[in-house]
Amino acid sequence: MIKKVLQIGDPQLDVKCERFDFNKPQVDLTVLVKDLEDTMLDAGLIGIAAPQIGVSIKIFITKIAGNKNRKSADSALRVYVNPKINYQSKESCEIYEGCGSVAEAKLFAPVVRSKVVEVEAYDVKGDRFTLKCDGILARLIIHEYDHLRNVEFVDLIEDPSRIISQEAYIRDIKPAKWHKDNCEVKLLEISYG
Ligand SMILES: [Zn+2]
Numbered sequence: 422m423i424k425k426v427l428q429i430g431d432p433q434l435d436v437k438c439e440r441f442d443f444n445k446p447q448v449d450l451t452v453l454v455k456d457l458e459d460t461m462l463d464a465g466l467i468g469i470a471a472p473q474i475g476v477s478i479k480i481f482i483t484k485i486a487g488n489k490n491r492k493s494a495d496s497a498l499r500v501y502v503n504p505k506i507n508y509q510s511k512e513s514c515e516i517y518e519g520c521g522s523v524a525e526a527k528l529f530a531p532v533v534r535s536k537v538v539e540v541e542a543y544d545v546k547g548d549r550f551t552l553k554c555d556g557i558l559a560r561l562i563i564h565e566y567d568h569l570r571n572v573e574f575v576d577l578i579e580d581p582s583r584i585i586s587q588e589a590y591i592r593d594i595k596p597a598k599w600h601k602d603n604c605e606v607k608l609l610e611i612s613y614g
Contacts, residue, residue: 422455422456422459423456423459423460423463424456424459424460424474424475425474425475426460426464426466426469426473426474426521426522426524427472427473427474427475427522428522428523428524428525428526429520429522429523429526429573429575431522433472433475433477434472434473434522434568434571434573435571436472436477436571437477437571438471438472438477438478438479438569438570438571439477439478439479440478440479440503441478441479441480441502441503441543443502443543443547447478448476448478450480450502450545451545453471453476453478453480454480454482454500454545456474457469457471457474457480457481457482458482458484458498460473460474460521461482461484461521462484464521464524466521467483467484467485467486467557467561468481468482468483468484468485468561468562468564468565469481469482469521469565470565470568470569471569472568472569472571473521473522473568479502479503479504479569480500480501480502480503480569481501481504481565481566481568481569482498482499482500482501482565483495483498483499483501483558483561483562483565484496484497484498484499485557485558485561485606495554495558495606495609499544499552500542500544500545501540501542501543501562501565501566502542502543502544502545502547503542503543504540504541504542504562504566504569505540505541505542506538506539506540506562506563506566507539507540507541507551508537508538508539508553509534509535509537509538509539509563510535510536510537510538511535512535512536512537513533513534513535513536514533514534514536514603515531515532515533515603516531516532516534516557516560516600516603516604517529517530517531517532517585517590517594517595517600518530518531518532518560518564518574519587519590520564520573520574520575522568522573523573523574523575527586527587528575528584528585528586528587529584529585529586529587529589529590529594530574530575530578530581530583530584530585531578531579531580531583532574532577532578532579533579534559534560534563534564534577535559535563536555536559537553537554537555537559537608538553538554538555538559538562538563539551539552539553540552540553540562540566548613548614549613549614550611550612550613550614551611551612552609552610552611553608553609553610553611554606554608554609554610555606555607555608556603556604556605556606556607556608557604557605557606558606558609559606560604
């Protein structure tokens with residue numbers, strides 16, 4: 422079911438998230454994942470975290486549709502339950518970010534984060550996996566992980582004078598070679614267990 426995406430300033434986004442309990446589920450995980458997916462697709466997002474729809478549990482999902490601006494995109498729907506970031510590279514890069522929770526303001530801004538990330542999480546069946554990646558997927562994973570610890574990307578903007586509109590982002594940044602290069606996923610390793 423499509424839910425309302427809460428916007429920054431909503432106190433619900435600041436509620437501490439609890440771990441999902443596979444033995445005593447606080448919510449129906451299948452329903453929650455479906456709600457997240459429906460809401461993400463409806464809002465034209467590539468990732469969304471449970472607190473953004475008012476559920477304060479450590480879960481987020483990602484799904485990056487391939488398009489002419491994103492080569493080697495990861496188009497699988499991935500579910501990350503109780504995620505933990507195992508590794509973030511010292512090497513960083515700048516990518517412009519937007520967010521479903523800043524969608525009404527339609528703002529985009531550059532954020533510097535690690536280039537390579539390794540996350541450990543459980544999938545919807547409760548199987549543990551480790552995923553190491555770079556590019557837009559790495560960016561997305563840290564961005565969504567931050568939602569689970571009540572950090573919004575606007576908190577990380579170093580130079581507010583570089584905040585731009587969605588129109589300027591689509592026109593100037595999205596097609597730029599440096600930005601496409603930073604978004605490209607060249608590394609994607611997944612292991613289970
Ligand atoms: Zn976001």
